[in-house]
Amino acid sequence: MNVGILYSRIRKDEKLLLNELRERDHEVEKIDVRKQTFDISEAPEAFADLDIVVDRCLATSRSLYATQFFEAYGIPVVNSHETADICADKVKNSLALEQAGVPTPATKVAFTKETAMEAIEDFGYPCVLKPVVGSWGRLMAKIDSPDAAEAILEHKATLGHYEHKVFYVQEFVEKPGRDIRVLATDGEPIAGMVRSSDHWITNAAKGAETDVFEPDEDATELVKQASDAVGGGLLGIDLMETEDGYTVHEVNHTVEFKALDGAVDTDIAGTVVDWLEQKAADAAENELEVSA
Numbered sequence: 001m002n003v004g005i006l007y008s009r010i011r012k013d014e015k016l017l018l019n020e021l022r023e024r025d026h027e028v029e030k031i032d033v034r035k036q037t038f039d040i041s042e043a044p045e046a047f048a049d050l051d052i053v054v055d056r057c058l059a060t061s062r063s064l065y066a067t068q069f070f071e072a073y074g075i076p077v078v079n080s081h082e083t084a085d086i087c088a089d090k091v092k093n094s095l096a097l098e099q100a101g102v103p104t105p106a107t108k109v110a111f112t113k114e115t116a117m118e119a120i121e122d123f124g125y126p127c128v129l130k131p132v133v134g135s136w137g138r139l140m141a142k143i144d145s146p147d148a149a150e151a152i153l154e155h156k157a158t159l160g161h162y163e164h165k166v167f168y169v170q171e172f173v174e175k176p177g178r179d180i181r182v183l184a185t186d187g188e189p190i191a192g193m194v195r196s197s198d199h200w201i202t203n204a205a206k207g208a209e210t211d212v213f214e215p216d217e218d219a220t221e222l223v224k225q226a227s228d229a230v231g232g233g234l235l236g237i238d239l240m241e242t243e244d245g246y247t248v249h250e251v252n253h254t255v256e257f258k259a260l261d262g263a264v265d266t267d268i269a270g271t272v273v274d275w276l277e278q279k280a281a282d283a284a285e286n287e288l289e290v291s292a
């Protein structure tokens with residue numbers, strides 16, 4: 001197959017994918033979004049022979065637009081624009097999980113300092129304030145007191161980018177010093193890891209220790225439901241353990257898997273490429289049916 005890799009920087013994750021694709025003799029077109037223009041009426045000639053495109057853009061805005069263009073050109077793209085759109089925004093992510101009946105932390109959204117303060121007081125202390133767009137645990141705040149809440153809200157309202165004027169407030173989940181990341185393709189777990197840290201933010205980007213996590217029946221079922229809730233794709237589903245079972249706090253698109261690759265024995269790139277081959281074959285079959 002002929003695979004387009006949409007990127008702005010080749011990280012270890014993309015290298016793993018590229019190596020696997022080339023080892024299987026697939027043709028790979030590396031598409032640097034920074035060097036590309038996208039015409040609203042027709043696809044650039046360079047895209048003509050692509051069977052499938054994998055979106056690995058680092059910047060969310062590029063991901064969101066580029067996936068839309070490929071869909072408009074009729075070229076299959078993973079993840080889909082719908083999935084990227086939901087996963088890129090914590091509000092949409094939480095709404096999708098809640099609507100699908102997936103257990104997810106209680107969350108409120110407010111648009112002013114005053115109403116955000118009301119939401120915080122409703123949850124009580126501690127609670128969590130997160131930017132609606134962002135990853136790697138950046139700019140997240142655990143709020144321990146009304147004074148801290150007031151200071152953070154003031155800073156965000158005064159100094160923040162407009163995205164920080166949407167206040168995303170969440171209950172603090174008393175997890176056992178760790179959270180869980182499961183990598184899955186269309187809800188099928190490939191591998192999982194627990195990420196442990198003394199810090200309340202336990203994701204790997206903050207330097208947490210990682211260990212293998214074998215999804216049990218409950219986790220496997222929730223991963224499937226959470227994936228379906230956002231439209232499926234190659235996803236990183238994040239769960240926390242609570243006294244009442246798992247809660248899914250987020251589903252990530254353009255997911256990084258290098259930390260996972262080091263933590264488990266599974267051939268991650270191989271499994272992802274198996275899935276891509278299947279996706280490309282399904283898309284080709286659909287196209288044949290439509291043109292028949």
Ligand SMILES: Nc1ncnc2c1ncn2[C@@H]1O[C@H](COP(=O)(O)OP(=O)(O)OP(=O)(O)O)[C@@H](O)[C@H]1O
Pocket residue numbers: 105128130134135136137138140170171172173174175178179200201202203204205238249250252
């Ligand atoms: N409501 C919460 N209660 C307790 N801990 C939380 C809560 N939300 C997040 N955390 C902790 O903070 C970490 C980062 O949270 P979250 O995934 O929402 O942020 P992120 O910036 O999107 O990170 P990533 O890029 O890894 O997905 C989680 O892995 C978890 O350890």
